[in-house]
Amino acid sequence: MTANLKRGASTENDKKPKKAKQNIGSDSESELSDVPDEPQQPPQVEQVTQVKQESPSNLKHASDVTPKVENTNGLEISSDLVNLKEIENNKVSNDQDLNTSTVSPKKPSKSNKPSDDSDFDEKPKARSSRRSTSAKKEKKENVTDDEKKTPKKTPKNSSQPPNQTPNGDVKDEGDEEDDYKWWAEQGGFGDGTERWSTLEHNGVFFPPEYIPLPKQVKMKYDGKLVELSNEAEEVAGFYAAVLGSDHAADETFNKNFFQDFQSVLRDYPPLDGTKIKDFEKCDFSPIREHLDIEKEKKKAMTKDEKKRTKEQRDEIENPFTHCLLDGRKEKVGNFRIEPPSLFRGRGAHPKKGKLKLRIKPEQITINIGKDAKIPDAPPGTNWGSVQHDNTVTWLATWKENINGAYKYVYLAPGSTLKGQSDMSKFEKSRELKHYIGNVRESYEADLQNKVMFDRQRATAAYLVDRLALRAGNEKGEDEADTVGCCSLRCEHVMLRPPNLVTFDFLGKDSVRFYQEDIKVDPQVFKNLRIFKKEPKGPQDPIFDRIHTTVLNNYFRGFMKGLSAKVFRTYNASITFQEELKQTPNEGTVAEKLLSFNRANRNVAILCNHQKNVSKSHDATMDKMGDRLKALKYQRRKLRQMLAQVADDKKVYKDHPSFKDEESDLEDEWMDAHEENERDKEVERQKKKFERDNEKLRNEDQKEMKPEDLGERLQEVEEKWKTVTKERRAGKPDVGKKNQTQLTTAMQKMEDRLEAFRVNASNKDEVKDVSLGTSKINYIDPRITVAWCKAYEVPVEKVFAKTLLTKFTWAMETSPDWKF
């Protein structure tokens, strides 16, 4: 069983805790009066929490993780000035860019792949001029009569049609969308609710209709083949696909699946009259085998066939991959409608395994520009509705049948729209550094407030800030039982005097948050003790007076747009920047990357971003251990060679470590290693012999005789015998090598060994930490770009292609930029 260690087991408390009891106890002073009124604790400047992680490997960096950056108002001014200048400069150069690119003859298209010829390329397009903030515009209006939503707000104004460049030129190459440097323009978005002026697209891509299985492929019930209806067969196939996974071993998953399967069977009964009543008697393996065979077939296709299939697929998807937004061609993200399947809820989701239905065009609402052509729904169908709301960024939406949640089709992360949001997110969290001092001062003072409400709010704020907890909205009975700050329950927090707190709970995605004996502000400790006090039980909420809205309203009082999640971004970015500051600007790129990744890792730990340890991890580590020993073996040889020729003792004075013997290198292992190496060489010789003979045959020359091979092999045997003998005697043959050569070789070997060790331990340390999430969502990319420039590390080494696209807006950051 590959029980997911990371996720908390669903077992223990299967009963959902009761809903938050409101106002347990009273707000009276007496309630709080058991707190000996501490002689004003000066707000501890350094409330460095000792973060201890579950895994020992995390211990080392634990205390570095907690953000320690204090309000830096004064200090940062200079860097901000630099910044302004920089922006100014960019602006100028970009304006030039704009002019030249619109006036100059069109650039040759970067690519002439057919897939770039979307419908949109035929339309005239122009770079949009910046959205004007003052014009007025109309509210969205639905085309169909079944309008269900009313506009929430009246977007302010509108701008002139942007399909033309200022000089009237028309942009004609669709794949030049990258040229638009929105980040270099003033203002940006955010002062209005309007997100675009014109929007054209072709709708969404639907998954193919269900293709029934071949006649002979059938599930079995009670040992007998069953003739399922196509409808039921499709659902059976969904289950067959999860056979062998953790899902198929999950009771809830199976129960939910079977319930929905039976309901489909009621509507579309088996053609042979079989009554399917018992899940245990169902055998989906014949379908699974068929699916596996199909998969194999696909894998076995030749390169050409695969390429062709891909091209065909691209061809039919092509109309949906891009849209025209404010006249620019932009990539759409999830243009494929989610195919039907079994709902794969995470953790102990009560609805996991339920049937996720196929989405019909009638369920979809299309959002598109007012003057744009409304895309055709698939033949014989209609869209549910069409609207023209430019205060939102989605192109299509539908309601999903499991949780009744809305799903949206958005632009890709590399698009202008997403880029703007992303940048403004980081700008907002960057602004927090000017307010963080106030915020901390305020909640630290309130930790001793006589009013329970205020004290809880302050304590929650402390946890959000210092531990990077999520806000923790209330959740329903029909969701997995996970919590965040405001929804923490007594059972999640253990106290150990004088001021150590252990947190153990399931957070987002049912990822376990476990930190033992964190040192907190003594007042926070006292507060938590009070909040946990009788009559509260383990299932009762710690923070019974507050919820996320209260907390966020409080934060908003300090700074526009400040909410709990901003602290995560702020702390992640600031931590990363501080960590990078420590990295040495010397050594190879590989070494620099290693320290970069270490900084990244510390941020990931701060945010509790985890991943499953890969199945092959242990094997990989074993292999690395072997390769390490092989290196040590070579070092041993070098060391003993050097010992034979080192006539002056200066070598050892300069390099005292050259005398050290290799640890952990047993004779047995070396025996086996040499045998191994010998066998490998024998194999190589045999193969070479074959190859050589083949060549000779082809050239019509006489082949070598088997005896020739025997002779060669004999030599190999002899050679290794000698090696073993010399090694056992501790006197390997030095040959013609002199002391200088050996010293250099030894030094190189030492370096290699060290690099290898660092690499291996790094790999082990990072086995259960997911670096991607923080890199993608929390760390301001400008920190990374600035570091790369200052340290002369190519930015492609740290950002893969999609991230480079996503972060184009950050690529011009100067090396001295500060978050």
Add this chain to the structure above:
DNA sequence: GCAGGCGACTCAGAAAACTCAAT
């Protein structure tokens, strides 16, 4: 005035797809 839920967006790890190095 506020609880509750709606709607739109960001953030999250798993899984699929791809790449690249070792054989």
Add this chain to the structure above:
DNA sequence: AATTGAGTTTTCTGAGTCGCCTG
């Protein structure tokens, strides 16, 4: 040179956050 398999990147879609509206 082709294969394979481990590692990396991209895709997928579920799970959060948070502001706003409604009653």
